[in-house]
Amino acid sequence: MPQTFAEKIFSRKAGRPVAAGEIVVLEPDRLLSHDNTAAIAATFGEFGLERIVDPDKAVIVLDHCVPAATEKYAQNHLEIRKFVEANDIEHFFDVGEGVCHQVFAEQGFALPGELVLGADSHTTTYGALGAFAAGIGRTEMAALYATGELWLRCPESLRLEVTGEFGADVYPKDLVLYIIGDQGADGALYRSVEFAGPTVAATSPSGRMTLCNMAAEMGAKNAYVAPDEKTRAFLAGRARRTFDEVLPDDGAAYERTLSYDVAGLEPRVACPHTVDNVVPVGEAAGTRVDQIVVGTCTNGRIDDLVVAANILRNRRVAPAVRVLVFPASRATYLEALGIGALATLAAAGCIIMNPGCGPCLGAHEGILAAGEVCLSTANRNFRGRMGSTEAEVYLCSPATAAASALHGRITDPRTVRA
Amino acid sequence: MIKGKVWKYGDDVNTDVIFPGRYTYTVTDPGEIASHALEDLDPAFAKNVKPGDVVVAGKNFGCGSSREQAALCLKYAGVAAVVAASFARIFFRNAINAGLPTVAAPEAIPHINAGDEITVDFQVGELTAADGSSYKFTALPPEVIGILEAGGLVPYVKKELANK
Ligand code: SF4
Numbered sequence: 001m002p003q004t005f006a007e008k009i010f011s012r013k014a015g016r017p018v019a020a021g022e023i024v025v026l027e028p029d030r031l032l033s034h035d036n037t038a039a040i041a042a043t044f045g046e047f048g049l050e051r052i053v054d055p056d057k058a059v060i061v062l063d064h065c066v067p068a069a070t071e072k073y074a075q076n077h078l079e080i081r082k083f084v085e086a087n088d089i090e091h092f093f094d095v096g097e098g099v100c101h102q103v104f105a106e107q108g109f110a111l112p113g114e115l116v117l118g119a120d121s122h123t124t125t126y127g128a129l130g131a132f133a134a135g136i137g138r139t140e141m142a143a144l145y146a147t148g149e150l151w152l153r154c155p156e157s158l159r160l161e162v163t164g165e166f167g168a169d170v171y172p173k174d175l176v177l178y179i180i181g182d183q184g185a186d187g188a189l190y191r192s193v194e195f196a197g198p199t200v201a202a203t204s205p206s207g208r209m210t211l212c213n214m215a216a217e218m219g220a221k222n223a224y225v226a227p228d229e230k231t232r233a234f235l236a237g238r239a240r241r242t243f244d245e246v247l248p249d250d251g252a253a254y255e256r257t258l259s260y261d262v263a264g265l266e267p268r269v270a271c272p273h274t275v276d277n278v279v280p281v282g283e284a285a286g287t288r289v290d291q292i293v294v295g296t297c298t299n300g301r302i303d304d305l306v307v308a309a310n311i312l313r314n315r316r317v318a319p320a321v322r323v324l325v326f327p328a329s330r331a332t333y334l335e336a337l338g339i340g341a342l343a344t345l346a347a348a349g350c351i352i353m354n355p356g357c358g359p360c361l362g363a364h365e366g367i368l369a370a371g372e373v374c375l376s377t378a379n380r381n382f383r384g385r386m387g388s389t390e391a392e393v394y395l396c397s398p399a400t401a402a403a404s405a406l407h408g409r410i411t412d413p414r415t416v417r418a
Numbered sequence: 419m420i421k422g423k424v425w426k427y428g429d430d431v432n433t434d435v436i437f438p439g440r441y442t443y444t445v446t447d448p449g450e451i452a453s454h455a456l457e458d459l460d461p462a463f464a465k466n467v468k469p470g471d472v473v474v475a476g477k478n479f480g481c482g483s484s485r486e487q488a489a490l491c492l493k494y495a496g497v498a499a500v501v502a503a504s505f506a507r508i509f510f511r512n513a514i515n516a517g518l519p520t521v522a523a524p525e526a527i528p529h530i531n532a533g534d535e536i537t538v539d540f541q542v543g544e545l546t547a548a549d550g551s552s553y554k555f556t557a558l559p560p561e562v563i564g565i566l567e568a569g570g571l572v573p574y575v576k577k578e579l580a581n582k
Pocket of ligand 1: 063064099100101120122296297298356357360361378379
């Protein structure tokens, strides 16, 4: 029987053919957690075990509230460091290394054909490099630390075939916002989403990460792009071990196959307060914004910062808007520093922040007051997510964010060419 | 089998309104977690919910973050089950692992109103609305029932470890 990517990975890990819908107990290859590791460690403590079963599988990145904003957050980080030491966890990335998903990928932990479970909903990101990667809860992570295995349901699969060439100032973020708007916040509920077609093949690993990251916003269990030359080039010198690429079979059973053509696609904006409330940028244009965020695991990579820098070069951001730039990792920060992108952004009036999640989840570094409006390159705009429940969050690409910075209003990037 | 009073909500109830992100890293006490349940959706809920009540909602309940407190806050508040047209997958998992039964019964939702008393029979896989109409739902697979019966993933793993 021809199999989808999800069925193939599940079958390989289970050692027998597994079809969509079956529940099996599997042993993942890598486990990711972040600032929530203290809570996971506390639950793990209830099992009365001395150490976690396989410390080499654990990857822990402090990113959600770094550096600690309050004593409570500081205490949380301290407990995580103690847990890391007690368990000899080698793959620990402390405050300042970046957003977990960027660090995980950059450090060569996300590999084709591997099964990654992460205590974070955007773990789906690693499918961009050919892994089966899904988010789980904290208790599940604690159980994995104790037993090394977990029940998983093999998901049905959705195939998204993308054709056409992106127009100027239109990016994978616009495509994925368009798809989410089209399919809805539950359009891919429980599904394995396979992105395919010539446009995806032509998209960089970074753009593929944006697609797979955002797939979580339509309910996907995981997302996937078939590994190719671009994947191998990204992994060269990074991969932590050799890997086996897993590709779906021709003729596999997809629940649905959807086709999208990006030719003529305009930049998109997700309006408050749901990610599927998507409009062409023209319909939101003119909306006054108080704060702009460029960064996060969705769009804080080097190409994103370069896009923003190119638009803002030798220009000034509007006086009434705060533009916060968060390179997604230390490596991204250094690269952006090296090529002058950070200097360009700072000269334009942006505030260059430390690598990390920043205000994305409303913990610190740019919280919104009642009535304020934020335009962000992140993946979520739920009510209250970035501060006041009376604040509004719009989502867009780095190009739209940078263009909007010039006017302090949502702006079509095609009207302010770099 | 449970019989409980209904709190009814709409589609796409997300984890930020079930348990706000501003508390995820700082609030750990079960009672305090319960006190923030559904805070940004229905401030009256946490104050008035009674043990054994049932939360009923539309499609995609629990979408958004992987935060487990979204399931725990309902469990700690005494909610006996969540009935929805469909569930976001991480919430579904978190609920099972917290020992909070979930029932996906899309046909039943339009026939249930806030304040109704409904009956859910997990063994048979049947939900009975206040107007007497009843709806079948797919019973959960045995692996999942095992976890619910143990009272959640933590007691389940403890049992497993003890048996090893
Ligand atoms: S950047 Fe935002 S979405 Fe990404 S891991 Fe951090 S909090 Fe989550």
